[in-house]
Amino acid sequence: xxxKTLLFENLGNEYLSLHSKPRKKSWQKDEQYFKRLKARFGxxxxxxxxxxxxxxxxxxxxxxxxxxxxxxxxxxxxxMYNWAIRMSQCGDSNARARYGYLLQxxxxxxxxxxxxxxxxxxxxxxxxxxxxICLASGDYRLKDLWDLMQFALNTGMRKSEQLTxxxxxxxxxxxxxxxxxxxxxxxxMVPVNDAALEILLKWQAxxxxxxxxxxxxxxKGER
Numbered sequence: 732x733x734x735k736t737l738l739f740e741n742l743g744n745e746y747l748s749l750h751s752k753p754r755k756k757s758w759q760k761d762e763q764y765f766k767r768l769k770a771r772f773g774x775x776x777x778x779x780x781x782x783x784x785x786x787x788x789x790x791x792x793x794x795x796x797x798x799x800x801x802x803x804x805x806x807x808x809x810x811m812y813n814w815a816i817r818m819s820q821c822g823d824s825n826a827r828a829r830y831g832y833l834l835q836x837x838x839x840x841x842x843x844x845x846x847x848x849x850x851x852x853x854x855x856x857x858x859x860x861x862x863x864i865c866l867a868s869g870d871y872r873l874k875d876l877w878d879l880m881q882f883a884l885n886t887g888m889r890k891s892e893q894l895t896x897x898x899x900x901x902x903x904x905x906x907x908x909x910x911x912x913x914x915x916x917x918x919x920m921v922p923v924n925d926a927a928l929e930i931l932l933k934w935q936a937x938x939x940x941x942x943x944x945x946x947x948x949x950x951k952g953e954r
Contacts, residue, residue, distance in 0.1 A: 737815075737829060739780060740773035746811045756891075764807045767792070777815070778832055782840035789841060798844035809838035853884070871950070878930050879947060885927040894954060897944040901931060 743765050751758040771788050772780055785808070792801050812833065819830035865877035882893060892910055900909050906928060908921040923931065934946050945954050 736776040736778070738773065739775050739777050740769050742777050742811055742815055743769060743773075746814050750814050760803070761807055764804045767804060768808055777812070780837055782837045785838055785841045789844075793844070799846050802843045802846065805838055805841060805843055809836055812836035812838060858884070878934070882927055882930050882947075885924055885930075886921050888921060894945075894947055896946045898935070898946060899944065901946070903928070903931070 747758065747761060747765065751761045755761065771791075772784070775784075785805070789801055789805065792804060813836055815830040815833050816836065818826040819833060820827075861880065862877060865873040865880075868874070879890075879893060882888070883890070886908070888896075888908075888910070895912075896908070900911075901923075902909070903923075906923040908923060909918065910921060911918045931946065943952075943954070948954060
C-alpha cells in the first residue's frame, strides 16, 4: 500500500496551530518565518526534502537577510520536523499514520551561520539624556515612560513582563517580584531595590479604575 505523502505546507500549518500558537509567545514570528519556508518548500512532501535542498535555501536566503534571521528560519524548520517525529511516537494511531514515516530531521545536517555576539550598554550620560527629554516634556505619557525605563534599568525585566505585572506578583515586605510566565518558560524572582520600590509605590497609589490588577496602566486604566 503506497504511503500517504504529507506536504511541507500542511506540516507547517499543523505545527503552528497545534504547537506554536498554544505554547509559544513568539508564535507570530514563527508565522512570519514560515511564509518564506512555505514559498520554497510548500508543495514538496516532507520526506522528499533533503539536507542539500535546505543548504541551497540557506544560501539563497543569505542574499536577502542576515545570519541571525537565516538561523531562525532553520530553527523553525527543525522544530517542525522534531515535533512531527515526536507526534509519531506518542501512541496515537492517527499521528503514527500521519508522521510515522519521518525517521530523521534533515535540518540537523545543515550547519547554522555564525552569529556575531551583541553587547549593548546604556551609559550614564545616555540615561541622563533620556531622562531630560522625558521630564522636560509637558506630556504626562513621557513622564510615565521614564518611570517604566527606570524600572527596567533597576530590575532587568522585559517590557512585556513589566506591562503584564500584577499586584499579586509583588511582595513589598520581602521586596521581591515573582515572574511565572517568562520568555523561556521558567519562573524567576526579581529583587526590588530602592528605586524600583519607589516607582511601584507611586504607581500603586494612582487611582486608575478598571486596571484589572495591573500595576502599569494607561490613564484610562488599560493595560
